[in-house]
Amino acid sequence: MILSVVVPVYNVQAYLRQCIDSILGQTFQEIEIILVDDGSTDESAVICDEYAEADPRVKVFHQKNTGLVGARKKGVELSSSTYITFVDSDDFIEKESYNRAVDSMKEGIDVICFGITRYYENEKAPKAEHSLFDEKIYQKTDMMQKIVPYMIWNEKRGGFGLDPSLCIKIIKRELLTKSYKLLKEQNFYYAEDSAIIFPVIYMANSMEVRYDSFYNHRRRKDETCRPYFQDKDFLKKLYIVYKHLADFFNDSPALIKQIEQFFMYSVNLRKRAYGEDYEKTEHLFPFDRIEKGKRIVLYGAGKLGKTYYHQLLQISYCEVVLWVDKNYQKFKNYGVSAVEEINKVTYDKIVVAIESADVAQAVRNYLLEKGVQDSDIILACCLKN
Known part of the structure; x- marks a missing residue:
């Protein structure tokens, strides 16, 4: 078998039959279909079993709910084909x-x-x-x-350089297996495809870009604000993706910049949970x-200092033990103290x-004179995008 089609399933009884029928109806028949029922509580599990009984190409695996990352990872583990x-x-x-992809798969394109x-x-x-x-x-x-240096974030466009969706890619199983093994945590939903595909592209030896479209991505009527934006832990889960990608691409300043731009964009999307519009953020802690x-001690209560402070409040990443500014009297309402309080x-x-x-x-020179170790000082001016 050359191609496995992994379908993560969770409470989609209204759409599931159309999805599976469209896969079974392929003119290219040499496929296996792996339905991973991720703890559905509606009729989805029953529908999966019906199709598995009717067609030997369909396999079903039922598991407790682990989320999209866990369901897709399980599908990769259960697959037996060269491509997924x-x-x-x-x-x-x-x-x-x-x-449309048969010839490319036979050529061995990654x-x-x-x-x-x-x-x-x-x-x-x-x-x-x-x-x-x-x-x-x-x-x-x-x-x-031509691909890797520009794939994560296109600054001019304000979006991905390469659409990260796994659903519009056919990938060698060995590459997906490696990428999923690199992922230390899987308790997140938003950007899960980004966490997997960008390391895959970096590790691949060949890639084909085709403009024809076969995949129909449904945008539901009720998706004005997707559930993951309303998750109270959205920012903590987003950081999992940021840290994963930043660690993988730590030797590439250009890609680190793109990862940070994506992170800043995503942090602002959280505002949708409160009915607020997206606003571009120029600086990332x-x-x-x-x-x-x-x-940490945050030195500076101007625009940049306030930006950092609010980012930290949102994500609960570090403890700000003190916020200082030379002109602290102007910012007393924000809880800013005098610089002398640092000691x-x-x-x-x-x-x-x-x-x-x-x-x-x-x-920095002032702090060094006061006995602060240089390794304990981080200058934001050296971290600008």
Whole structure:
């Protein structure tokens, strides 16, 4: 068998039959379909069993609810084919979908990327989208020059460089297995495909970009604010993705910058849970240079200092034991103290949240004169995007 189709299933009885029928109806028949029932409480589990009994190509695995990451990972583990792709259980595909990729799979291309069609339940016309990268086959050298440096975040576009959706890619099983093994935590939903696909692309030796679209991604009427944005732990779970990608790409400053831009964009999406609009954030707290749970002194109560302070409040990443500013009287309502208070508290790091390099260096020199270790001082002016 050359291709396994993994379908994570959770409470989608209204859409599941259309999804499975679209896969079984493929003109390319040499596939196995793995339905991972992730603890459904509606009729989804029963529907899965019906299809498994009727067609030997369909396998079903029932498990307690682990979330999308766990369900997809289990599907990868259960697969027996050279290649794997995914279909979300409320989506559907065109009948020629996998037939279009047969030649590429026989050539042994590591990752095959297609376009996507957004299918709207509110009767808006379907919208087809394709990659920003040129339509062709890329070998390793070409990938490292033309794909990898730009794949995570396109600053001008304000979106992904490469659409991370696993559902519009056909990937060698060995690469997916490696990527899932790298993931230390799986208790998150938002950006789960980003956590997997970007390391896959980096590890791949070849990749094909195709503009044709076979995958119909359903946008439901009730999706004005998706459930994961309303999750009270959204920001903590988002940090799991940030840390995972930052650790993997720690030797690439260009990709670290893109990861931070994605993180800042995503933090702002949390506002949707409160009915607020997205607002671009230009600065990100230096999460990659300070371990979680450390005690910090925040030096600077201007725009940058306030940005850092509110980010930390939202994600509960570090404990701000003291917030200081030379002109602290102007910011007393924010709980800002005099600089001289630093020697009265116990801390691990001092973050100088001042954009001006000259002023920040002057603060650094002052702190060194007061006996602060240079390794305990982090200058924000050196971390600008």
